Amino acid sequence: MSVIHYFSKDPDKRAKFIFNLIAPLYSKFDKSLQKGFKESVKKLDDKVVIAGKSVLDIGTGTGAWGAAINKLGPSHVTGIDFSEKMIQTARKKHPEINYKHIDAENLSEFPDNTFDIVTASFVLHGVKENKRRKLLEEMKRVSKKYVVLHDFMGKTPFTVKILEFLERSDYKHFKKNFCNELKSFFTSAEKIPARYGSGLYIAEK
């Protein structure tokens, strides 16, 4: 994929270009990501018991969030991503998870209510509200009950702000409105702050 895709008006082309480009670098932070995710998965497990449950991780990237959840003993974790390089890296880093190279906007290969928990870590802030809605619709459809978003909450660290600017993400609007977006679409939605400007948004069908 050429550098021209960074300037594309199509946000998916731009995102695939960026994530294919940064996949090798992203995997270097795997250990620190896992460390940061530890507290969040613990908080998740306190609310929604993971042991024995089936989990789908949307935009799994290099697999760090899926791998952190996998430590809590789910029946299985499936990770999907539309960046080929991210999935290739994930397969090497965390072979304990099943992976599929597909777009989360179309999960038609999974029937309704396939997974106990459908999750996404640091994916939904990256897209505009209309796209977010499409992703949430598919996540809700394939989930039996819970949709769990691990994403920005509270104060965003300065270095992350620069990365989000380069990614042209929607993180500011996301932080302000996301819980209300969820409440308009799910029976309930709860916010649980964690560390490093992140937190959990737990929605129930």
Ligand SMILES: C[S@@+](CC[C@H](N)C(=O)[O-])C[C@H]1O[C@@H](n2cnc3c(N)ncnc32)[C@H](O)[C@@H]1O
């Ligand atoms: C910031 S990374 C987060 C990776 C991982 N979840 C984590 O927390 O470390 C966002 C990931 O979402 C993926 N992604 C974004 N939109 C997607 C879509 N529509 N379908 C599948 N993957 C998507 C990107 O390719 C990228 O790997």
